[in-house]
Amino acid sequence: MVPEPVQAPDFEIDAGLALQGAREFGGLVEFKGRCTFCHGIGALAAGWAPDLRDSQIVLSATAFANVVRRRSRVNRGIPGFPDLTDS
Numbered sequence: 001m002v003p004e005p006v007q008a009p010d011f012e013i014d015a016g017l018a019l020q021g022a023r024e025f026g027g028l029v030e031f032k033g034r035c036t037f038c039h040g041i042g043a044l045a046a047g048w049a050p051d052l053r054d055s056q057i058v059l060s061a062t063a064f065a066n067v068v069r070r071r072s073r074v075n076r077g078i079p080g081f082p083d084l085t086d087s
Contacts, residue, residue, distance in 0.1 A: 003054035008077065011059075034081055049078075061086070 026033015026041070038049035045051035057063045066072040071080030 003051045005053045006056060006059060008059050 024034055025039075025043070027035060033063030035043075039045050039052050040048075043052040057067055065086075067078060069080060069082050069084055071078075071082070073079055
């Protein structure tokens with residue numbers, strides 16, 4: 001089953017932040033990334049970890065911070081990255 005990407009019609013992409021996020025996530029030649037190993041290049045997961053294209057967590061800054069920075073799912077094998085900031 002192919003994940004259905006979440007819809008966020010009011011979301012506006014900031015090109016600079018999107019590039020920075022892509023570098024942090026991984027998949028770009030110049031940066032190894034943090035997330036690609038488990039979640040796949042372009043978030044196209046291959047079963048090792050959840051496919052993030054249909055995750056509601058990415059639409060909530062609070063939920064994202066809880067998982068990624070505050071390690072709320074470390075018991076499920078998701079490492080935390082407390083050094084990441086909102087910027």
